Amino acid sequence: MKKGVLNTIKIVGFSFLVFFSHLFFTQLLSAPVSAFNIVFAVLVLTILALESGVVVWISVLIHYLIELYSAPPFGIILFSSTVSILAAYWLYRYVFTNRSWYTAGVLTALSILIYRGMYLLILFINKVIIKEEGMILNKVVLAFGYEILFSALGAVILFFIFSNFVPSLSKKEVKSSWFQISK
């Protein structure tokens, strides 16, 4: 019971830390580098480090906090991000077979691609049903392209930094995958 409460506090504390880091870097960096999605980069590294589905719930909490101050209708960011992190977790467990810098980069890029694809689809459906003004698609796609690029690069950089402090990031063996490669 005590351990469960402690783990919950750790998860909530970590989520708030990532959320405030996201606020800080989004406001500090200039365009187009400000498109760096630190939340997704950190969540992907957390998947690599913990190999646990708890990352999905961390993502729910962080994106719920983001939803409190976002312009799109409530639920679009939360739903898209959670499903994409779940997909990223499954991709890591059953497709990617190691913890390496390129896994971090590619997984981040793929997860954001899924996230933004779902985000655009749900937003489009919402605008058609509610008959709001249309989207300027080419600008949005350009913005998302920069987000994928800088987030993948950022995830690689963060991987190199954190692999010095987080022992599980420097291991090469992945548990419970279809293919195992030992160190």
Next chain:
Amino acid sequence: MHPKVKTFLSITSFLIIFIFFHYFGWLGFIENSFRKVITPISKQIYTVTAKIREGKNQISDISELRKQNEELKRKLKKEKVRSAKLQQALEENRRLKKSLGFFKQKDYEYTSAKVVGRSIQQTADTLIIDKGFNHNIEKGDPAVVLNGVLIGKIVEVNPDSSVIRLLHDNQSKVAVTIAGKNQSIGLLEGGFGINIYLNYIPQNKDISVGNQVISSGLSKKVPRGLVVGTVKAVEKEPYQPFQRAIVKPITSLDKIEHTSIITEIN
């Protein structure tokens, strides 16, 4: 059923129920509690990042400052004459401010708000302010600074906070015209980064560099006459159905600390 499908369905069901709870208002207490915790911290982060950004601009200007220093030394000799002229200009400025006193002249109701954060989403250009529907703010209300300079519109309203979509956001759209003309001349749209574009200008409309761009009153809730910026460049190709212009905002949209939200036009 495959375990992965079960997991996916259970997570998506949880999310859908959670989202419905939000729209029924059952999460209001939790959300307001989170906002009460987040807003003061966000305000501090905004202040710190604004200072860091200003510091970065200053460092990159040091070599420029040396050149300016030399230039200023030469100009000091002419300072007495300039000072007299400046005094005259100040007097004129004071008179103009009185006559242009925006909210005294116009019959608008407004709410002043402080900016507590910006762009919580990476691909959006938005500001978060510390006033919401408890202060009569509604979705679509225009946000202005100084004497009627339009910076954006309210897109999200909470009890004690709101989100402003800035003019250079890639989803921003405002109907505008050129000062002195009656008809709406085009649509002001945000680009990527800091550019604002005036699109769909008919080929037969006269537009040139230096023209002042104002709101035309055609956009819902945005009254006519709010200043947006000046035309920086015009792209006119005879084979294109419309012209396009690049607009430079009157005020920097990066350094806003206070804003006024027009809540009612009488």
